[in-house]
Amino acid sequence: MSYQNILVAYTATEASNAALAVAKKLAKPTNAHVTGLLAHGLPASFYNYAAQVPHTTVLTELTESDTARRDEVRAAFFAQAGDMPADRLHFLDLRGEPDLRLIEASRSYDLTVMGPTDTGSEFPHMEGHPDVVAREAGRPVLLAPVEPTAQALNGHVLIAWDGGNAAARAVADALPLIKDANTVSVLSVGAREEDAQAMNRFTTHLERHGKRPKHISLPKTRGRIGDTILSTAADIGAGLVIMGAYEHSKFAEDLFGGVTNRVIAKANIPILMSH
Known part of the structure; x- marks a missing residue:
């Protein structure tokens, strides 16, 4: 028995790159599938300023900004995981509250790998919380530290x-x-x-x-x-x-x-x- 289907919460941050590195290390010996997941809701600024400026203007600007960031994240995922077989790499872009989307998606995978929540992220509406996912998903979550010691995953x-x-x-x-x-x-x-x-x-x-x-x-x-x-x-x-x-x-x-x-x-x- 081995993990053949691994999900990674991926946002192209340092923390999610650490999670992807761990997922790759687990996947390579068994040629497992690795899927990156970017889950995103609306940024808080939309709710803060939508009432003060034209709704369509806010929505258009935020949508353009989010689309550009999502494209960056997707490209970063495949660049970071480029040493894996292409048919074993997948990417999901899901709209909705990040924790809820991660919880729902993780139930169709053997393991979800996440880095710690980036509390200083420029895109907090794309950040999930490993403790919440572990509690609610009914599936295991592997927390990958941003700066692991040399003994990490040493057997x-x-x-x-x-x-x-x-x-x-x-x-x-x-x-x-x-x-x-x-x-x-x-x-x-x-x-x-x-x-x-x-x-x-x-x-x-x-x-x-x-x-x-x-x-x-x-x-x-x-x-x-x-x-x-x-x-x-x-x-x-x-x-x-x-x-x-x-x-x-x-x-x-x-x-x-x-x-x-x-x-x-x-x-x-x-x-x-x-x-």
Whole structure:
């Protein structure tokens, strides 16, 4: 089993170029298809100024500007991915709210690769949010950092395991990456003594897929679990983290700063998330 159909959220920014680079690296060994997706709504300036100037004037100018940018993005995608077979490259240009279009489209792909949201983009109406897509799509999202460390995708996978629904979904979605890994480590934080049997079942599951994972059990401290996941990955030399997204509500994580938000904000290796 491998990923044969990979979607990339692509806007020709530094972040989306990083996502495309990761998608290409995953696609080449199996000659998988890679599809770039540009999703775009109307820019906020249309709503801000449409009432003050003639509607047709605003719409015409914004449409021309958007059309030029969309053409640039499409050309950049094929230029950046030009070393892949032409029949394995595809591009979609979809009008609508970016997150909604990405969520809808990702359900027809094995994996969606995204860079972090560019909060300073000149075209914010073309920017999607990987955390939102991971939570709502029902499909895995691979977050590609803009400046990955040298160990990124080095064949050592770290699974952040809490036994929850989201973590279980992430592991199932990531099996192609787990089975191709040279080393698999499993991190549990604050596990109780009575959790040992459940952990044994999980490691047995991985063994039956041909892997002998190393279990790392750390106590829960006052520090953030997201930081613990990333620091552990750095300490053991892992090049990919697999984790569940938003085991608690997104509202709670946004309000109080949860694991998912912390990892997305600070990751310097790819993070596969599912919900």
